[in-house]
Amino acid sequence: MSRHYDVVIAGAGIIGLSTALFLRERGLSVAVFDKGEVAYEQSGRNWGWMRTIGQDMAELELALASRPLWRQWAAEGDFGFRQCGLVSLAGDEAEWAGLKNWLKHAAGRGLDTRELESADTATLLPQFQRHWAGALFAPGDAGIEPDQAMRFLEKKVLDAGVVMVPGNAIRRIDISGDRACAVETETGRVTADKIVIAAGAWSRWLCKTVGIVIPQLRVTASVLRTTPVEGGPNVNVASTRYCLRPRRDGGYTVARRNSSLTCVTPDSVRFMRQYLPNYLKQKQLLRVRAGTSFFRELQLERRFGPEKSNPFEDFRACDPVPDIETLKETFEYLKEDSPVFRSSRIASSWAGTIDVMPDALPVLSPVARYQGLFLATGFSAHGFGIGPAAGRLMADIVMGEATAASAAPFRLERFHLNDD
Numbered sequence: 001m002s003r004h005y006d007v008v009i010a011g012a013g014i015i016g017l018s019t020a021l022f023l024r025e026r027g028l029s030v031a032v033f034d035k036g037e038v039a040y041e042q043s044g045r046n047w048g049w050m051r052t053i054g055q056d057m058a059e060l061e062l063a064l065a066s067r068p069l070w071r072q073w074a075a076e077g078d079f080g081f082r083q084c085g086l087v088s089l090a091g092d093e094a095e096w097a098g099l100k101n102w103l104k105h106a107a108g109r110g111l112d113t114r115e116l117e118s119a120d121t122a123t124l125l126p127q128f129q130r131h132w133a134g135a136l137f138a139p140g141d142a143g144i145e146p147d148q149a150m151r152f153l154e155k156k157v158l159d160a161g162v163v164m165v166p167g168n169a170i171r172r173i174d175i176s177g178d179r180a181c182a183v184e185t186e187t188g189r190v191t192a193d194k195i196v197i198a199a200g201a202w203s204r205w206l207c208k209t210v211g212i213v214i215p216q217l218r219v220t221a222s223v224l225r226t227t228p229v230e231g232g233p234n235v236n237v238a239s240t241r242y243c244l245r246p247r248r249d250g251g252y253t254v255a256r257r258n259s260s261l262t263c264v265t266p267d268s269v270r271f272m273r274q275y276l277p278n279y280l281k282q283k284q285l286l287r288v289r290a291g292t293s294f295f296r297e298l299q300l301e302r303r304f305g306p307e308k309s310n311p312f313e314d315f316r317a318c319d320p321v322p323d324i325e326t327l328k329e330t331f332e333y334l335k336e337d338s339p340v341f342r343s344s345r346i347a348s349s350w351a352g353t354i355d356v357m358p359d360a361l362p363v364l365s366p367v368a369r370y371q372g373l374f375l376a377t378g379f380s381a382h383g384f385g386i387g388p389a390a391g392r393l394m395a396d397i398v399m400g401e402a403t404a405a406s407a408a409p410f411r412l413e414r415f416h417l418n419d420d
């Protein structure tokens, strides 16, 4: 390991790795540090959907641009990529109106999404007995095995010459004048011309080391894996009762969209104004719990600082406890609607901590206050599918080559929390 790189990246999830890859392809020396194992947090634990349906208009371009990149990577290595499509099912007329409204806005952007007649839905999903108010189908959406894809990507960046440093937390960013110039790691100081914070749910804490505020909160989401299912659906399915992806092991990854949990913390109080409008619109998607987490986090903040301890080494591997009751209920809904699942069992379950932003859009941005400091974070539960194109855009931003139009929706300045 050298003591200087053109670019140092904090975080070896899909965003850190794909950014590193595209920067390395431009000839820069790049090192990626992770406090734990590569892809142990969100990027290795997600549902494995690469979807366009339901994406915010600002992100559709990234979603569409990621499709050919995933296909190209899948031609280079086998990580269970399947362009199996995604069906989004509406349980009632209100949901159906929402889906149709999304399609109306997305029209003309090069999408393959179409409305399905109920006979088409029955043909595509003969395993389901339920009546749906309507359905959209995107044949170009895909399913990916996240852990295998991340092993593939890790090897690809290593082969490209990126230096990977797992198990080595970045404790803080060093500033000299108005420039970010180095990272303090567990094993010493490493200087860099440019530093990218791609630390997922920890980005808020890393930003605190240089006094930059990002209104990022954390949400916990639970997932289950079934035992193999004979004759199950071959497409990804989205509904409010359950979401699923066929796995290459013959089972399914299953979860519920509206089962995420967030705890009240000092940050949720601080950022209430930013989150309230979106929360009120989508209350049913999130459960809020008040409890000891508020005081735990307050204590953590007091212990945190350059000369004190930091949370990165204390919580090297973020592995929350899954909400097994909600998962069991979700699996029961699935068995109720689709008899093929009745003989399968829950083989395993897990949870992940999602980094969310008030407008559910990521921050892909330079930090105006400090030259050489960049953020790539806050993917709000959909950064895996769009990860390849998001990494490419981030590399453009770092190189100063991104067009204003492509980068504008993701600027940090949209929150006005760091205005001097």
Ligand SMILES: Cc1cc2nc3c(=O)[nH]c(=O)nc-3n(C[C@H](O)[C@H](O)[C@H](O)COP(=O)(O)OP(=O)(O)OC[C@H]3O[C@@H](n4cnc5c(N)ncnc54)[C@H](O)[C@@H]3O)c2cc1C
Pocket: 010, 011, 012, 013, 014, 015, 016, 033, 034, 035, 036, 037, 038, 039, 040, 041, 042, 043, 044, 045, 046, 047, 048, 049, 050, 051, 168, 169, 170, 171, 198, 199, 200, 201, 202, 203, 206, 221, 222, 223, 312, 316, 351, 352, 353, 354, 376, 377, 378, 379, 380, 381, 382, 383, 384, 385, 386
């Ligand atoms: C249950 C679940 C289901 C999801 N389903 C989907 C889906 O189907 N499709 C989709 O597109 N998205 C999905 N997502 C979201 C997606 O997984 C994330 O948006 C994406 O993986 C974010 O990648 P990332 O690289 O930004 O963060 P992460 O993968 O979380 O990586 C951040 C890394 O930074 C490291 N780090 C943190 N602090 C430091 C530090 N100080 N020093 C060094 N390293 C540090 C961490 O250890 C971690 O490895 C899901 C997420 C979850 C949890």
